[in-house]
Amino acid sequence: MQPRKNDVIIIGGGVIGVSVAYYAADLGASVLVIEKNHIGAGSSCGNAGLLVPSHCNPLPTPGVVARGIRYLFNPEGPFYIHFRADLELVRWLWRFYRFCNAKHFYHCVGIFSKMGRESLQLHRQLADLGGHRYQFRQDGMLNLYITDQAFQEAREDVVRVKSCGEHSVILDADEARELEPAAGVRVVGGILNKIDGCIDPLEFVKWLAEKAREKGVRFLVDTEVFWLKTDRRRVSKVVTTRGDFEAGQVVLATGAWLPLLAAELEAKIPIEAAKGYSMTFAKTPGAPQIPLILEEARVAVTPFADALRLAGTLELSGLDLAIGRRRLKAIESETYRYLPKLGGLEIREIWRGLRPCTPDGLPVIGRLRPWSNVFVAGGHATKGMSLGPVTGKYLSQMLAGESIGMLERSLSPNRF
Numbered sequence: 001m002q003p004r005k006n007d008v009i010i011i012g013g014g015v016i017g018v019s020v021a022y023y024a025a026d027l028g029a030s031v032l033v034i035e036k037n038h039i040g041a042g043s044s045c046g047n048a049g050l051l052v053p054s055h056c057n058p059l060p061t062p063g064v065v066a067r068g069i070r071y072l073f074n075p076e077g078p079f080y081i082h083f084r085a086d087l088e089l090v091r092w093l094w095r096f097y098r099f100c101n102a103k104h105f106y107h108c109v110g111i112f113s114k115m116g117r118e119s120l121q122l123h124r125q126l127a128d129l130g131g132h133r134y135q136f137r138q139d140g141m142l143n144l145y146i147t148d149q150a151f152q153e154a155r156e157d158v159v160r161v162k163s164c165g166e167h168s169v170i171l172d173a174d175e176a177r178e179l180e181p182a183a184g185v186r187v188v189g190g191i192l193n194k195i196d197g198c199i200d201p202l203e204f205v206k207w208l209a210e211k212a213r214e215k216g217v218r219f220l221v222d223t224e225v226f227w228l229k230t231d232r233r234r235v236s237k238v239v240t241t242r243g244d245f246e247a248g249q250v251v252l253a254t255g256a257w258l259p260l261l262a263a264e265l266e267a268k269i270p271i272e273a274a275k276g277y278s279m280t281f282a283k284t285p286g287a288p289q290i291p292l293i294l295e296e297a298r299v300a301v302t303p304f305a306d307a308l309r310l311a312g313t314l315e316l317s318g319l320d321l322a323i324g325r326r327r328l329k330a331i332e333s334e335t336y337r338y339l340p341k342l343g344g345l346e347i348r349e350i351w352r353g354l355r356p357c358t359p360d361g362l363p364v365i366g367r368l369r370p371w372s373n374v375f376v377a378g379g380h381a382t383k384g385m386s387l388g389p390v391t392g393k394y395l396s397q398m399l400a401g402e403s404i405g406m407l408e409r410s411l412s413p414n415r416f
C-alpha cells in the first residue's frame with residue numbers, strides 16, 4: 001500500500017490530541033488524527049468535566065505521602081496502589097516521593113497558575129462558538145469540608161497559594177449551605193472558587209473534533225498505531241492496523257498509553273495510569289446546582305442539565321481497567337455524608353478512566369529528543385480537561401517552529 005502523507009499525524013483522539021489538532025489546523029497544517037477506538041474514548045469521556053484554574057497544586061505535594069499511606073490500607077479509601085513486580089512503578093514512586101517538597105510545589109503552582117488562566121481564556125473563546133452544545137458554564141465551583149482540620153488547611157492554602165486563590169471566597173457552614181442547599185449539617189465550611197466552571201467532557205471533545213474537521217482535520221478511528229518506523233533521527237512512517245502513513249511531524253497524545261509508543265522509539269516517559277471512576281445518575285429534585293468537590297472524600301460532583309455525575313478515587317494499578325466494586329460504592333456512600341438529602345438515585349452509567357500521571361505532576365509537552373520530528377503531549381493527570389486548549393495552543397506553536405518560552409524546559413518530555 002502506498003503511504004499517505006500529512007504535515008502532522010496526531011496519535012490519540014482524547015482531549016489533548018483533539019486540542020492539538022484544532023490549533024495546529026488553525027496555523028495552516030494538514031492534520032490527521034489516528035485513534036484506536038472512538039474520539040474521546042479514553043480518559044476524556046466520563047470524567048467530572050471540571051475546569052479548575054483555581055487548582056494549581058501538583059499531585060506530589062508535601063505531606064501527601066503520609067496521607068496516602070493511611071489510605072492504602074482502606075479498601076474503600078480514595079487512593080490505592082496495586083503493588084506489582086514492575087521496576088518502572090518502583091522508579092516512578094521513588095521519583096514522586098522526591099518531588100513532594102515545598103520548592104517543587106511552588107514551582108508547579110507558578111506553572112499551573114499560568115497555564116490554567118490561559119486555558120480558561122481559550123475555553124471561553126471556544127464556548128462563544130458553541131459552549132451550549134457541551135454545557136459550558138463558569139459560575140464557580142464549591143469545595144465542601146466536613147472536618148475542621150481539612151477546612152483549616154484549605155483556608156491556609158487560599159492565602160499561601162495566592163496566585164490561584166485570588167478568586168476564592170471562604171464561606172462558613174451557613175453561607176456554604178445557603179449557596180448550595182443540598183449541603184447537609186455535617187458541612188463545616190466551604191471555599192467558592194469563582195473562576196472555575198465545568199463542561200460535559202465527551203460532548204466537548206466531540207464538538208471540538210467537529211470544529212477541527214471544519215478546519216480540514218481528518219480523523220481515522222478504530223485504527224491502532226502499533227509501530228513507528230524510523231529512518232536515522234526521524235519517524236518515517238506511522239504503521240497502523242489500517243496501513244502506513246507518512247508524516248512531516250508526529251505527535252504522541254495517547255494518554256496513559258504514552259509510554260508504550262515512546263518505548264518504540266527507545267524513549268522512557270515515566271507516566272503511570274491512575275484509575276478513577278464515575279457514576280452518572282438521572283437528576284433528582286434536591287440535587288446540587290453547582291459543581292462541588294467533597295474534599296475529604298476526594299469526590300467531584302458535577303450537575304449536568306439532566307444528570308448528576310459523581311467521580312473519584314485514584315488507583316495506581318497500571319493499565320488495568322477492572323472495576324473495583326467497593327471503591328465505586330464508597331464514592332456514593334461518601335457523597336451522602338455531605339449531601340444527605342440526595343436520594344433515590346437512578347444509575348445511568350458507570351465509567352472508569354486512566355489519568356496519565358508523571359512523577360513531578362507536570363504535563364509533558366514538547367519535542368522528544370533525539371527525534372527531529374516527534375512531539376509529545378500528555379501527562380495531565382487530574383487537569384486534562386482544564387488544560388486541553390492551552391496544551392493544544394503550545395504544541396501547535398512548537399510544531400510551527402515557535403518557542404513557548406520559559407515553560408519549554410519545565411514541560412519538556414526529556415526532563416526525566
Ligand SMILES: Cc1cc2nc3c(=O)[nH]c(=O)nc-3n(C[C@H](O)[C@H](O)[C@H](O)COP(=O)(O)OP(=O)(O)OC[C@H]3O[C@@H](n4cnc5c(N)ncnc54)[C@H](O)[C@@H]3O)c2cc1C
Pocket residue numbers: 011012013014015016017034035036037038039040041042043044045046047048049050051052223224225226253254255256257261274275276277278300311312352353354355356377378379380381382383384385386387
Ligand atoms: C474519574 C476522573 C475524573 C476526572 N475529572 C477531571 C476534571 O474534572 N477536570 C479535568 O481537567 N480533568 C479530569 N480528569 C483528567 C482527564 O480526564 C485527563 O487528564 C484527560 O482526559 C487526559 O487526556 P488525554 O487526551 O491525554 O488522554 P485520553 O483521553 O486517555 O486519550 C488518549 C487516547 O489515545 C488513544 N490511543 C492510545 N493508544 C493508541 C494507539 N496505539 N493508537 C491509536 N490511539 C491510541 C486512546 O484510545 C485514547 O482515546 C479526570 C480523570 C478521571 C479518570
